[in-house]
Amino acid sequence: MSGIVIVGAGQAAASMAAKLRSEGYTGAVTVIGDEPCPPYQRPPLSKAYLLGEMPLERLTLRADEFWTDQKITMRTATNVQAIDPAARAVTFGGETLGYDQLALCTGAPARRLPAAMGGDLPGVFTVRELADTDAMAPHFQPGKRLVVIGGGYIGLEAAAVARKLGLSVTVVEAAPRILGRVACAQTADTIRALHIANGVILHEGTGVEMLLGQDHVTGVELSTGEVLPADLVITGIGVTPATALAQAAGLAVGNGIVTDSLGRTSDPQIWAAGDCAEIALDGGRARLESVGNAIDMGELVAQNMLGANIAYTPKPWFWSDQFGSKLQIAGWNAGATQIITRAGDGQSFWYFRDGRLIAVDALDDPRAYMVGKRLIEAASSVTPEDIADPKVDLKSLMRR
Ligand SMILES: Cc1cc2nc3c(=O)[nH]c(=O)nc-3n(C[C@H](O)[C@H](O)[C@H](O)COP(=O)(O)OP(=O)(O)OC[C@H]3O[C@@H](n4cnc5c(N)ncnc54)[C@H](O)[C@@H]3O)c2cc1C
Known part of the structure; x- marks a missing residue:
């Protein structure tokens, strides 16, 4: 009974494990995380939960019964110390657990000042x-x-x-x-x-x-x-991807655990997803630190472990809540050559690269976010002039 082992019990691991079951996988699934609790959402840690406006129960991604009902073994407070790719096994404490396929969803811990x-x-x-x-x-x-x-x-x-x-x-x-x-x-x-x-x-x-x-x-x-x-x-000076385990096991590591278009690492039996994974993005290599990526890539890797062979197409999106305002971000703004400001319900900033829409930041403007996201995903030919013109109705741009 080897089955699939997932290291890290965060957002990507939770999505991956659930997807393995919803796709019909009946083998053993074991999720091993070093935090003392089952998977939870992190965004409220600097927002509603820190403010005291969200109870602990609402942070949890799934009730405990979900993992039991789905026959997913959730091992918390357990640090995986090593991977032996030749033996296809991970070790933690005094234990060794074999795997048929392994996924690394180890995230990216916060950097600290020395x-x-x-x-x-x-x-x-x-x-x-x-x-x-x-x-x-x-x-x-x-x-x-x-x-x-x-x-x-x-x-x-x-x-x-x-x-x-x-x-x-x-x-x-x-x-x-x-x-x-x-x-x-x-x-x-x-x-x-x-x-x-x-x-x-x-x-x-x-x-x-x-x-x-x-x-x-x-x-x-x-x-x-x-x-x-x-x-x-509070030090908010960025994160470092948790790659030590992968590196010690001889996997390719760059700015994260290197994955191919399917989410597979340099070892064919080992996959990676979420904040720790380096992926192909927009002609380059990058890591995405977002819930959307952790969910999408986690689910995609689950499907690919079962043989789906689907290439990952990241659709970056993010949000931030500050002083009652909501900033919503769609797309990947690297290399922008022009930024157009548009007033709407709130305010939005549209990033173009050589005339092509690549990202939008929308502050208290859900319509601009929604339209921008769709236009980016559809690789729309919308122009900076369209966005700059207040007479152009945003929604009409989606019908072009
Ligand atoms: C305060 C905060 C606010 C955020 N706000 C937003 C937001 O507004 N919008 C957004 O899209 N994203 C936000 N994010 C980012 C988002 O939460 C992450 O991108 C997401 O959680 C990544 O999921 P993951 O599964 O890759 O990693 P994680 O959720 O970090 O899970 C990785 C887990 O693996 C464990 N682990 C690592 N190594 C081992 C090991 N050897 N053995 C066992 N366990 C191990 C870690 O301890 C951790 O529990 C925020 C993050 C933080 C911290």
């Missing part, structure tokens, strides 16, 4: 796991001083929650502007204005020298020499 910079001081948090949010939430009390290091989506979401709960909040971003890696200047300007209007202090183009404190963090020393007093610090 201990030499004070990164391990009490009061310094990252936002990746439920345990992280549970540990920091009690510190979110009115009047406390929070410094967020990193102006990406997760840091900015945590900053917004903290302001809502009455903390004084400063965001420090080393790059010239917030959201530099993921969004255009227009989107960043809109989000910056939202934060400033809600009382967040922003330092852009400013590095961090050191986190200060003895038994607990007390401040952040900036590259300018200024010291920001802090009762707590």
Whole structure:
């Protein structure tokens, strides 16, 4: 009884395991995750759950009975230490478990500041796991001083929650502007204005020298020499794909576990999906860190394990909630040569590359998001002039 073993019990693993059953696979399915709980959704960890507006039960992706009913063995609090590709087995604790096919859905843990910079001081948090949010939430009390290091989506979401709960909040971003890696200047300007209007202090183009404190963090020393007093610090400085297991097993690893168009790694019996997987995207290689990708790729790998032979066509989409505003993103904006701003129900920013629509950021504008997503997926010939013209009805563009 070898069957299929999935390492990591997050979003991609949950989708993959469920899909194996819905596609009719009757062999053994074992999901092994190192967190103490069955798969849950991470996005609320920096949004509604951190704010205290979402109960724990709603984070869980499936009730425990689902896994039991589907005869999927869910092993939690179990770290897989090694893969032996020749023996087709994984080891954890003192146990060895054989597999016919193996999937790596190990995700991408949050980067931390090194201990030499004070990164391990009490009061310094990252936002990746439920345990992280549970540990920091009690510190979110009115009047406390929070410094967020990193102006990406997760840091900015945590900053917004903290302001809502009455903390004084400063965001420090080393790059010239917030959201530099993921969004255009227009989107960043809109989000910056939202934060400033809600009382967040922003330092852009400013590095961090050191986190200060003895038994607990007390401040952040900036590259300018200024010291920001802090009762707590959140580092939102990106993630590193969990590739160590794959690398030690001799699998090809680049900016993630290298997969082919089917989701297969360099070992034909081993697959990868979700945040840890490097995929072909838009003529290059990339990793997508999003729920949509974890679900789609997880399900696709399940089908391909059963012989479907379907190539993965990523359809990137993402969202972010800050101060009651919703930013929805469709497409992949790398290499954009032109950005068009359009006012609608809210505001939207349309990315074109050499005249072709490649992505849209829609702020409080679900219609722009929906139309943009469809146009991108249909490889529509919509032009920058169409989008720039306020007289052109967006929905009419989908009928062309
Ligand atoms: C705070 C936060 C907010 C987010 N907001 C959004 C959002 O608004 N929209 C969006 O689309 N995406 C968002 N994301 C990203 C999204 O949650 C991830 O892209 C998604 O969870 C990836 O799924 P995954 O299965 O690849 O990895 P994960 O869900 O991270 O699961 C991987 C699991 O594998 C475990 N693991 C790793 N190595 C081992 C091992 N050796 N043995 C056993 N277990 C192991 C890890 O501990 C982890 O539990 C957010 C993420 C975070 C952290």
